[in-house]
Amino acid sequence: MAGEDWTSTLLVLLILSSFLLNFTDIPQRIQLWRWSSYIRKRIIQLFEIEQDARRKAVKYLSEQGLKDPGKAIDDFVDNYFLISPVSLEPTDIIKRLRHLIRERNKSVKAYVKGIFPDAPEEVRQNAEVMFEIVSVLVLINKLVKHYFQLGLKYSNWILMMQLALEMPMIVRLAKTYDNAMDSFASGTPVGDGAGPLAVRYLLSHDVPEREVVEETLVLEGTVEGRRVLAIKAKGPGSSVGYPGEALRKVVEEAGKVSAIITVDAALKLESEETGEVAYGVGAAIGDPGPEKIEMERVAAEKGVPLYAVVIKMSEEDAITTMKEEIVKGVRKAVEVIKEIIRKLPPEEPVVIVGVGNTVGIR
Numbered sequence: 046m047a048g049e050d051w052t053s054t055l056l057v058l059l060i061l062s063s064f065l066l067n068f069t070d071i072p073q074r075i076q077l078w079r080w081s082s083y084i085r086k087r088i089i090q091l092f093e094i095e096q097d098a099r100r101k102a103v104k105y106l107s108e109q110g111l112k113d114p115g116k117a118i119d120d121f122v123d124n125y126f127l128i129s130p131v132s133l134e135p136t137d138i139i140k141r142l143r144h145l146i147r148e149r150n151k152s153v154k155a156y157v158k159g160i161f162p163d164a165p166e167e168v169r170q171n172a173e174v175m176f177e178i179v180s181v182l183v184l185i186n187k188l189v190k191h192y193f194q195l196g197l198k199y200s201n202w203i204l205m206m207q208l209a210l211e212m213p214m215i216v217r218l219a220k221t222y223d224n225a226m227d228s229f230a231s232g233t234p235v236g237d238g239a240g241p242l243a244v245r246y247l248l249s250h251d252v253p254e255r256e257v258v259e260e261t262l263v264l265e266g267t268v269e270g271r272r273v274l275a276i277k278a279k280g281p282g283s284s285v286g287y288p289g290e291a292l293r294k295v296v297e298e299a300g301k302v303s304a305i306i307t308v309d310a311a312l313k314l315e316s317e318e319t320g321e322v323a324y325g326v327g328a329a330i331g332d333p334g335p336e337k338i339e340m341e342r343v344a345a346e347k348g349v350p351l352y353a354v355v356i357k358m359s360e361e362d363a364i365t366t367m368k369e370e371i372v373k374g375v376r377k378a379v380e381v382i383k384e385i386i387r388k389l390p391p392e393e394p395v396v397i398v399g400v401g402n403t404v405g406i407r
Contacts, residue, residue, distance in 0.1 A: 077202040080209040084193050087212045091189060094219045095182040101226040102175045109161060109168055117160050121176045122183050125153055143335035153177075167232065167282030171404065174229045174283045178222050185219055218360070225364040229283055234405035236362040236371050239378070240309040240329075241277040241406045243354075244399035246379045248275050250407065257294050261286030269386045272394040274299060280403030288330065288398050289339030295396055296343050303393040304350045306385055307340065308378055309400035310363050310371075311355035320374030321357040324381050329353035330400045340398070352385055354378050 099118060106114035127149045130141040157169045157176070164172075189208070196205035228235050234242065244264065252266035256279060264275040274295050278286030296302055309329040313319065328340040328351060344351035356374040386395055 073202045074200070077196070077200060077205055080202065080205040081193070081197060083209050084189075084205065084212060087216055088186075088189060088193065090216055091182075091186050091219055094216075094223045095179070095186055098179050098182050098223045098226050101223075101230060102179050105175060105226075105230045106172065109164055109172070111160055118176065118179055121153075121156065122180045125149065125156070125176075125180070139335055139338050142333060146333065146335060165282075167280075170282030170284050171229045171232060174404070175226060178226055178229075182219055182222055185215065189215060221361040221364060224361070228364070228366045229404055232281060232405050234367045235364055235402055236358045236367050237310050237364060237402040238367060238404065238406050239356040239358070239371055239375050240307075240399035240401035241280065241403045242367075242372075242375050242399070242401075243308045243356075243378050243382065244275045244277045244397060245406060246375065247382065247397065248273065258287050258291045260284045261288060261291040263291065263295050268395070269383050271303075271386050271389060271391050273386070273397060274302075274394050275397040275399060277399040278401070278403040280406040283402055283404040285400070285402050287336060288400055289332070289336030289343075292340055292396065292398055293343050296347060296349075299394055299396070301393050302347070302349055302396050303389040304352060304385070305340070305344055305396045305398065306352045306354065306382055307398045307400060308354040308382065309356075310358055312363075313357035313359055317357050318370070319358050319362055319368060320370035320372075320377075322374055322377040322381060323355050323357065324385075325353050325355075327351060327353045329355050330398075354381050354385075 099115075102118055103114045106117065111117060127145060130138055130145060132138060153173055153176070154169070157173050161169050161172060189212075192204065192208050195201065196208065225235070247268050248264045248266040252264050254262050254264040257263045257276070260279045262277055262279050264277070266273055266275070276286075276288055276291045276295060278284045278288070292305065296305070307327075307329040309331065311323070311329065312331075313321065328337045328344075330337045330340065340351065356371060356378050358368075358371055358374075362368060362371060382397065389395055
C-alpha cells in the first residue's frame with residue numbers, strides 16, 4: 046500500500062509540474078530571472094571599465110596641467126554628439142554629412158583648445174581621442190542599461206536573453222576601448238596607423254612635404270623610378286586628416302596621374318590572421334562616407350585606376366598599440382604597392398593615400 050501511495054503522489058506531482066510548466070508563465074519568469082542576474086553582473090563590469098577609462102583620462106589631463114579634469118570630461122560627454130542628416134531625401138546627403146562632421150570636429154577642437162590653450166598640438170589631439178573614448182564607454186553603458194530596464198519593465202525574457210547573449214561581445218568591446226586609452230596617453234602607434242606607416246616606409250622623412258589640407262600632408266618622392274605623391278595625416282598626434290579632400294587637391298594640382306593606391310587597415314574575419322595583406326580595387330578607407338566617396342569621384346572623373354591594399358586586423362588591434370604582426374603586414378603591403386607601381390607607366394605620377402590614425406607616427 047505504501048508503494049502505491051508514493052506512486053500516486055509522484056504521478057500527481059508530475060501532472061502538476063507539467064501543468065505549471067505548460068500552462069503558466071513560470072518558466073518564462075525563471076528565464077527572466079536567470080538572464081537578468083547574468084546581465085546585472087556584466088553591467089557592474091561595464092561600469093568598472095568606464096570608471097577605469099575615466100581615471101586614465103583624468104590622470105593624463107592632470108599631467109598636462111588641467112585643474113578640474115573630471116568636470117571637463119563630464120561636460121564633453123554630455124554636450125558633444127552628432128545627429129545624422131535626413132536620409133529620406135538622399136539629395137546632397139554626403140554634402141550635408143560632411144558639413145555636420147566637420148562642424149562637430151571644429152567644436153571638439155575648439156573645446157579642447159579652450160581647456161589646453163598652451164598645449165602642443167599633439168597633446169590636444171590625443172586628449173580629443175581620450176574624451177571620445179570615455180564618451181563611447183558612457184554611451185555603451187547607457188544603451189545596455191536601457192535595454193536591460195526595458196526587459197524588466199515589460200517582463201520580456203526574449204529581449205533579456207538577446208541582450209545576455211550579446212554581453213560577452215559588448216564587454217570585450219568596452220575593454221578594447223579602455224585598453225586604447227593607454228596607447229593614446231603614451232602616444233604610441235596603434236594598429237590603425239598601418240596606412241601612414243606604409244607611406245613612411247615608402248618615403249623617408251627627408252622628402253619634401255607640405256600640409257595640403259587641415260592636418261593632412263602630401264609627400265613627394267620617387268619609388269621604383271616613378272614620381273610618387275603620398276598623402277597621410279599629420280603626426281605624431283592622433284589624427285586621420287581629410288584624405289579624400291587632400292586627394293582631390295593633389296590630383297588637380299598634378300593634372301594627370303597614372304593611378305591612385307589607397308592603403309589602410311581592414312577588419313579581419315575570425316578565421317584570418319592578424320597582419321594578412323590583401324589587394325584589390327576601390328577606396329580602402331573606413332569612413333562614414335564623405336572622404337571615401339570623394340576618392341571614388343576623383344578616380345571616376347579622371348578615369349584613373351583606384352587600387353586598395355589592406356592589412357587585416359581585429360577591432361582591438363586597430364585601436365591598441367601596434368603589434369609586431371601588423372608591422373610585418375605593413376612591410377608586405379609596401380612590397381605589394383611597389384609591385385603595382387612597377388607595372389604603371391612612368392610618365393605620370395602615382396598617388397598613394399595612407400589612410401589611418403597617425404598617433405606616434407610623424
